[in-house]
Amino acid sequence: xxxxxxxxxxxxxxxxxxxxxxxxxxxxxxxxxxxxxxxxxxxxxxxxxxxxxxxxxxxxxxxxxxxxxxxxxxxxxxxxxxxxxxxxxxxxxxxxxxxxxxxxxxxxxxxxxxxxxxxxxxxxxxxxxxxxxxxxxxxxxxxxxxxxxxxxxxxxxxxxxxxxxxxxxxxxxxxxxxxxxxxxxxxxxxxxxxxxxxxxxxxxxxxxxxxxxxxxxxxxxxxxxxxxxxxxxxxxxxxxxxxxx
Amino acid sequence: xxxxxxxxxxxxxxxxxxxxxxxxxxxxxxxxxxxxxxxxxxxxxxxxxxxxxxxxxxxxxxxxxxxxxxxxxxxxxxxxxxxxxxxxxxxxxxxxxxxxxxxxxxxxxxxxxxxxxxxxxxxxxxxxxxxxxxxxxxxxxxxxxxxxxxxxxxxxxxxxxxxxxxxxxxxxxxxxxxxxxxxxxxxxxxxxxxxxxxxxxxxxxxxxxxxxxxxxxxxxxxxxxxxxxxxxxxxxxxxxxxxxx
DNA sequence: CGTCCACTTGACAATCGTCAATAGCAGTGG
DNA sequence: CCACTGCTATTGACGATTGTCAAGTGGACG
Numbered sequence: 001x002x003x004x005x006x007x008x009x010x011x012x013x014x015x016x017x018x019x020x021x022x023x024x025x026x027x028x029x030x031x032x033x034x035x036x037x038x039x040x041x042x043x044x045x046x047x048x049x050x051x052x053x054x055x056x057x058x059x060x061x062x063x064x065x066x067x068x069x070x071x072x073x074x075x076x077x078x079x080x081x082x083x084x085x086x087x088x089x090x091x092x093x094x095x096x097x098x099x100x101x102x103x104x105x106x107x108x109x110x111x112x113x114x115x116x117x118x119x120x121x122x123x124x125x126x127x128x129x130x131x132x133x134x135x136x137x138x139x140x141x142x143x144x145x146x147x148x149x150x151x152x153x154x155x156x157x158x159x160x161x162x163x164x165x166x167x168x169x170x171x172x173x174x175x176x177x178x179x180x181x182x183x184x185x186x187x188x189x190x191x192x193x194x195x196x197x198x199x200x201x202x203x204x205x206x207x208x209x210x211x212x213x214x215x216x217x218x219x220x221x222x223x224x225x226x227x228x229x230x231x232x233x234x235x236x237x238x239x240x241x242x243x244x245x
Numbered sequence: 246x247x248x249x250x251x252x253x254x255x256x257x258x259x260x261x262x263x264x265x266x267x268x269x270x271x272x273x274x275x276x277x278x279x280x281x282x283x284x285x286x287x288x289x290x291x292x293x294x295x296x297x298x299x300x301x302x303x304x305x306x307x308x309x310x311x312x313x314x315x316x317x318x319x320x321x322x323x324x325x326x327x328x329x330x331x332x333x334x335x336x337x338x339x340x341x342x343x344x345x346x347x348x349x350x351x352x353x354x355x356x357x358x359x360x361x362x363x364x365x366x367x368x369x370x371x372x373x374x375x376x377x378x379x380x381x382x383x384x385x386x387x388x389x390x391x392x393x394x395x396x397x398x399x400x401x402x403x404x405x406x407x408x409x410x411x412x413x414x415x416x417x418x419x420x421x422x423x424x425x426x427x428x429x430x431x432x433x434x435x436x437x438x439x440x441x442x443x444x445x446x447x448x449x450x451x452x453x454x455x456x457x458x459x460x461x462x463x464x465x466x467x468x469x470x471x472x473x474x475x476x477x478x479x480x481x482x483x484x485x486x487x488x489x490x
Numbered sequence: 491c492g493t494c495c496a497c498t499t500g501a502c503a504a505t506c507g508t509c510a511a512t513a514g515c516a517g518t519g520g
Numbered sequence: 521c522c523a524c525t526g527c528t529a530t531t532g533a534c535g536a537t538t539g540t541c542a543a544g545t546g547g548a549c550g
Contacts, residue, residue, distance in 0.1 A: 082404050085489055090404040104397050105390070111400065133389075137382040144378075144389040145350070147396055152349050154399035155356065159327050159335040161406035162450030166506070197529065205407030207507055212530055244330060411538070442497065452539055457498055473547095 021046045021122055028074040031098025031183065034122075036142030044132065049124045060101070060113040060121070067109045069123045070102030076119030077194040081202065082111050091203035092154075094177075094195060097184055103147050105130060116194040156245070161205045169204040170214040171242035174224070174231060192230040266291045266367055273319040276343025276428065279367075281387030289377065294369045305346070305358040305366070312354045314368045315347030321364030322439040326447065327356050336448035337399075339422075339440060342429055348392050350375060361439040406450045414449040415459040416487035419469070419476060437475040 023034055023042040034045060051074075054060060060071065063082060078095040092111055095101055104110045105126065124132075133140040160172050178191045193200070201211045215231070218224045223235040233239060268279055268287040279290060296319075299305060305316065308327060323340040337356055340346055349355045350371065369377075378385040405417050423436045438445070442456045449456070460476070463469045468480040478484060 082400065084404070084408060088408045090408045092400040092403050104393050106393075106397070110397050134382070134386065137379070137385065140382065140385055140389060141379065144385060144392060147389060147392045148349050148351075151392055151396045151399060152351070152355050154396060154403065155327065155337040157403060158337050158399065158406060159329070161403060162447075163329060163333045163335045196527095202407075208529080209508085209531085210506060212528095213506095216530070245327075441495095453497080454499085454540085455538060457496095458538095461498070 021049045021051055026074060026122075028072075028097040032072050032074075033100050033139065033142050033146060034072065036138045037136070041136065041139075045122075045124075048128055048132075049122045052121050052123050054115040054119040054121070056115055056117055056119075058115050058119075060115065060119070061109050063109050063112040065109050067102065067104075067107060067126055070100070070105070070126050070129050071121040071123050073097055073099045073101065074120045074122060077116040078113050078119060079116055079195060079199055080111050080113050089202045090205075091195075091199055094199075094203070096180055100143070100146060102126060102129075103143070103150060116199075159245075166204075166206055166210050166214055167217075168242050169206060170200075170211065170218070171239045173200060173204055174233065175239050175243040178233065189233040189236065190227070190230060191233060194229065266294045266296055271319060271367075273317075273342040277317050277319075278345050278384065278387055278391060279317065281383045282381065286381065286384075290367075290369075293373055293377075294367045297366050297368050299360040299364040299366070301360055301362055301364075303360050303364075305360065305364070306354050308354050308357040310354050312347065312349075312352060312371055315345070315350075315371050315374050316366040316368050318342055318344045318346065319365045319367060322361040323358050323364060324361055324440060324444055325356050325358050334447045335450075336440075336444055339444075339448070341425055345388070345391060347371060347374075348388070348395060361444075411449075411451055411455050411459055412462075413487050414451060415445075415456065415463070416484045418445060418449055419478065420484050420488040423478065434478045434481065435472070435475060436478060439474065 023029060023037075023045055024039075026032070026034070029035055034042075037045065052071075054076075060078060061067070061069075073095050075097055078099075078101070079091060080093045080095060080101070081089055081091045083089050094116070095113070101113060101121075133143065160169055164172065174191055177193065178188075181188070181192060195203075197208045197211045197215075200206075201208050204211070215224070215226060219226050223233075223238050225232040225234060268274060268290055269284075271277070271279070274280055279287075282290065297316075299321075305323060306312070306314075318340050320342055323344075323346070324336060325338045325340060325346075326334055326336045328334050339361070340358070346358060346366075378388065405414055409417065419436055422438065423433075426433070426437060440448075442453045442460075445451075446453050446456045460469070460471060464471050468478075468483050470477040470479060
């Protein structure tokens with residue numbers, strides 16, 4: 001592991017980095033865009049990207065800032081959110097290892113992102129990456145498939161936000177997080193929740209209080225157990241029925 | 246105009262078609278994916294796609310059906326929606342001329358689509374189109390940019406669904422439709438609304454009644470005028486303030 | 491002219507939000 | 521070591537926005 005580990009908790013920038021990557025040994029490779037590349041192409045990426053570390057609560061980038069870089073998350077969890085002028089907040093997603101940040105490829109960030117845990121990313125200049133896409137159609141194709149899939153997930157989230165009750169929203173959220181962690185760590189009834197109740201509420205269009213109430217209700221009814229930094233699913237069937245698309 | 250106009254209102258299939266397109270004279274070309282192609286590439290498309298017409302209320306395709314085709318809308322308006330097992334419905338979008346249907350490129354449709362007005366589309370086989378993408382990186386790049394933009398819009402819709410009041414939702418919807426029509430017909434205070442109040446409600450996570458009440462309230466307060474098949478915006482400023490970011 | 495829908499409007503209900511108090515927990519520094 | 525601070529989570533009482541139910545209007549079309 002050749003990346004430095006020094007970090008800053010304040011500010012919103014670099015927290016230890018070195019030039020160059022080590023894609024061959026990347027834990028998150030099979031989950032990432034990079035998977036589209038041939039071994040020989042990795043040299044390109046290795047030279048042109050860099051590894052960065054972020055401390056919990058630090059900012060990766062902010063909405064409306066000029067978007068100089070795109071990122072690929074290799075470790076940790078990130079909260080992606082939009083703010084309304086009056087301070088209301090909508091979390092549009094949580095990024096986990098393997099997730100690509102910067103799909104919009106727009107000149108300015110369309111949302112803010114900050115670290116929920118310690119986070120490691122591969123960073124590439126946006127314009128450089130865009131050029132790379134034009135040279136490597138396979139990479140572009142992979143990125144497009146990822147974007148299409150994200151779009152589909154966003155539409156699922158619309159259903160959750162627009163047409164589901166608080167109870168169903170929480171169930172759908174837990175089932176969703178479970179299946180995302182399954183791709184990373186393998187299936188388990190233990191669902192890590194690195195985000196706060198407030199974050200969950202802002203993701204589901206609920207208040208903290210409602211999130212808390214629903215979770216304690218599920219716990220009281222023995223559908224889940226609340227554990228430090230997550231939940232354990234006892235009645236997966238019930239949760240899946242509530243979440244049922 | 247060489248496409249036939251015979252239509253069926255029932256069923257969910259073809260309603261008059263002929264093989265081959267006429268991309269050069271397509272009204273919606275500058276709005277569409279196809280814009281990425283060189284003149285000589287159009288021959289490919291012309292041979293390989295076909296024009297279809299659909300009557301109002303007819304079905305273009307249904308959720309979970311095998312997705313044999315992708316479509317590019319050239320005329321009319323289409324409602325895209327997902328159904329929950331118990332009949333609740335979430336409209337995930339309204340397609341207008343220039344819009345591409347089938348971004349997900351998945352084997353099965355992720356939502357249903359039906360015509361709100363008379364509709365004309367260019368149809369391509371999904372696998373054929375997918376192959377074409379691999380042969381024409383420029384087309385792929387354009388499609389990716391469209392998908393990325395759609396993703397960004399979907400995230401905006403999440404904010405509307407999760408964190409806005411009924412009043413703000415309606416305002417945001419009207420302003421949004423206005424700017425979409427502007428790209429097609431040029432800017433105007435007249436906003437055509439080919440969908441029902443129920444559709445608007447299912448798009449915004451509201452009931453018909455709430456939609457109706459908000460629209461009549463805006464009308465009573467002289468912010469809009471309700472006209473057949475749409476509204477006319479009187480107080481654009483107020484609407485934009487309510488819809489703000 | 492009558493039927494069918496979409497739309498509107500009103501009365502009432504309920505889910506979920508607001509406000510407030512308290513508990514729990516981690517980190518900090520005397 | 522422990523009090524102090526600040527943040528997150530929980531819980532309760534109350535309120536309001538929005539949904540539900542019901543009735544009625546009006547326009548389109550056969």
